[in-house]
Amino acid sequence: MPPLDIACISILLLLSVVALSPLLSRRERLLIPTAFSLAALASFAAVLAGFLTIQQGLNSAATIPLGLPGLPFNIRLDPLAGFFLIVIGLLAGYVSIYSIGYLRAYPGRRPVTPLVLFYLLFLAGMLMVVLADDAYFFLLSWELMAAASYFLVMYEDEKAENRRAAYIYLLVAHVGAIAILLSFGLMAGLGSGFDRFDGYTFDAMRTARLAPGWAAAAFFLAFFGFSAKAGVIPLHVWLPEAHPVAPSNVSALMSGVMLKTSIYGMVRVAFDLLRDFPWWWGGIVLAFGLLSAVLGVLYALMQHDLKRLLAYHSVENIGIILMGLGLAMIFTSFHFPALAALALVAALYHTLNHALFKGLLFMGAGAVIHATRERNMEEMGGLIHKLPWTAALFLVGCVSISGLPPFNGFVSEWLTFQAFLLSPALPHPLLRLLVPLGAALLALTGALAAACFVKAFGVTFLGTWRGHRKASQIHEVGISMRLGMTLAAVSCLGLGVLPTYVIGWMDIIPERLFGGQIAASAGRFGWMWLTPYSYERASYSGPVVFGGILAVVAITYLLLHVRGTAIRRAPLWDCGFERITPRMQYTATAFAMPLRRVFGFLFAIREQVEIVSPQNHPVMADRFNYRLRIRDRFWNWLYTPLADGAFIVARLVGKLQQGRIQVYLLYSFVTLIVLLVFLG
Amino acid sequence: MSNSLVVQLNLLLAALILLTSFALLVQRRMFAILHIFAWQGFFLGLSTAIIGYATGVHHLYLSSLLTLGMKVLLLPYILYKLIHKLRIHREIESMINTPTTMMIGIALVIFCYHLTAPIRELSTLMTRSTLALALATVMLGLLMMVTRRHAVSQIMGFLAMENGLFFAATSATYGMPMVVELGVALDLLIAAFIFGIFFFHINTTFDSLDVDQMAKLKEGD
Secondary structure, eight states, X not given: OOHHHHHHHHHHHHHHHHHHGGGGTTOHHHHHHHHHHHHHHHHHHHHHHHHHHHHHTOOEEEEEEEXXXXXXXXXXXXXXXXXXXXXXXXXXXXXXXXXXXXXXXXXXXXXXXXXXXXXXXXHHHHHHHHHBOBHHHHHHHHHHHHHHHHHHHTSSTTSHHHHHHHHHHHHXXXXXXXXHHHHHHHHHHHHHOTTOSGGGBHHHHHHOOOOHHHHHHHHXXXXXXXXXXXXXXXXXXXXXXXXXXXXXXXXXXXXXXXXXXXXXXXXXXXXXXXXXXXXXXXXXXXXXXXXXXXXXXXXXXXXXXXXXHHHHHHHHHHHHHHHHHHHHHHHHHTTOHHHHHHHHHHHHHHHHHHHHHHHHHHHHHHHHHHHHOOOBGGGXXXXXXXXXXXXXXXXHHHXXXXXXXXXXXXXXXXXXXXXXXXXXXXXXXXXXXXXXXXXXXXXXXXXHHHHHHHHHHHXXXXXXXXXXXXXXXXXXXXXXXXXXXXXXXXXXXXHHHOHHHXXXXXXXXXXXXXXXXXXXXXXXXXXXXXXXXXXXTOOBOHHHHHHHHHHHHHHHHHHHHHTTOSOOOOOOOOTTOSXXXXXXXXXXXXXXXXXXHHTGGGXXXXXXXXXXXXXXXXXXXXXXXXXXXXXXXXXXXXXXXXXXXXXXXXXXXXXXOOSOHHHXXXXXXXXXXXXXXXXO | OOHHHHHHHHHHHHHHHHHHHHHHHHXXXXXXXXXXXXXXXXXXXXXXXXXXXXXXXXXHHHHHHHHIIIIIIIHHHHHHHHHHHHTOOBOOOOXXXXXXXXXXXXXXXXXXXXXXXXXXHHOOOTTGGGHHHHHHHHHHHHHHHHHOOBHHHHHHHHHHHHHHHHHHHHHHHSSOOHHHHHXXXXXXXXXXXXXXXXXXXXXXXXXXXXXXXXXXXXXXO
């Protein structure tokens, strides 16, 4: 069966489950496993379709006679689309398996059917976005995805926080969608005339030749629109609001794959539709990537809500992906196809990796929240004893996202580094000077991310339990949740250990887009060694590192356990205190304090210490209340003025409404006279 | 009747219609407004009949009869009853004082002449010179709606505007097709009934027919 058919069947399967699932709305305990198994099946079918497309280098297109008369939907499956089918399908499959267990707690508490419906629609929308080959179908799918995810964020709608988050999300999504619409409109209209409709296909846009100024306008409109969805700083504000309040399986999908559809959109517009661009486009993309990465990780460090922390890390990782993308654009504009291929492969590899490890982390966070009913890390602790599986799997996610070998995050970040370090080849003095500085920022990002996950893992899983519930009430999560997370963790390891295979396999994407290849140089020494550009410069061997780590761990274990004295349980040394309480542990806030001092100027921090003393005397203090409030400065710098401005304009426009008939008549009268004067 | 006599008569009637428009604009007493409106309808009907006679477009006779029946007898009668029932005698203060309103009206007439100048050059109809006055009647009707605060006088403004439109149609093309004219006449009649119902409702709700009271319906800040 051709891959395009498999992809279409996968979407049809999802949509038919959407149509049929209301029939089971009375029997939700049956609905959840049925619907999510089918969703997992459909997702893996999409993965298969994508895999076959890339494997065979296919480029198949079809026209679906739906839509408006004379405006049929066009779909196409090329290697780029195939790659994103894999990104979406792989994580969606894992998350669907995970959801079977995760949602088991819901029936009886609240209706699950809407969640199932919108989840499936959301998946179908994402797959359709990737398959679309015309602006009309693309935007339709895009909006389907946005609307479905809005309802998913809104799911627990009795909380004001959720409604607010969903509203902000919808607002940003719509502003972005308008920009994308305008961008497609420019490309279609300037390509084949504003009075005709046949410019709406991507094929027509590919052949259109735009004047440089208009091309830049089209690209930056699209960049703005996709950035709004991707959460690039300063358009990131919806992410830390929406991800924590959505159900965890949904946040895993939103953060893991929905953001990636906008990366797909950027690659499609830049490398496929416009193709010919000056270097400064890439420079701007790179600059926003660096900004998002550094600020994203710094904001993440300040969070103590587990999911909010992960949401800010999505901002950071989107930044890293944009760095690769920006570098690829710079290299392409100076005609270095091999270097551009390296940067693009790094970006796409990181896209896939981020989908997997961020999905894993959100699933892990969901498991923790599921078990503890608590979102604040400061109220957790010691969970490694209660949730050993979740802890181990979450640790895999932490190591991956921190960019440590032998997991996948290291490979893609390392490739991005290589791309940065090869930039002195550029024939532009300014770029030669500035771009390597980006590598320094990337290194800073990696280090800060590692610090952040030391904090996240340490405070959540190590130490002793700090929460209000009894620790004995906490149990390990069910088998399907563990299965979903394990699959994601194994994928993270696989992609980290065998990068050469993956790169050789995805080499066709840059080749199709701009004729650059790296597989020949990257895989020159076989599957053991990854040498992205040339072996003299840099090489990495996933298998050797993995084997070395395994060997060290095994030897240490053996050496310790042979003597049988490895584990000795004894009472905690209490430093002479009479009683140690869990409150005396190192907290997340305390852990992040040094970095908060160093980078304090980036945040809006309000710190208050209140002394409660019965005698009203500071020395006789009874209790100290410490309050810390950290806000995103972008709220005050960018969004508050915008919102205030919108209100001022609305109030000015509102003055038109006088409530007096004569005034309304006067408007018509004046309009009539003015029109007569100018047109008569 | 010779053509030049027709043109002269028509111009005279047009001038009278314009005069009544100005009179409507400044008149305060309700019954006087009704009388002036009836006279305007009468001049309009007469002018239509004369044009119908001179050009041989015979359906204009029917329009003329309709105008006389509707705008001279029926509508004034309905409104007369209404005013009696609601006990309205004087208009409330208008928004702008009388001299200013007159000045704006004069400016509008000049503007209309300026606007229709190119059409006067092109047209070959004997009624071409009245087009400016017809347009001015429309404008003055609209001006009346803008300046008055009383619901009934606003309706009168609306009806005067309709008169102007009708007059413009006769001046520009010797009248609209019969079907359209019948339709318009029917609309007007129904509008008068609806206005009547609305007046009662406004009156009972706000205890007044001053449309400024309706500003209370405005959404607050």
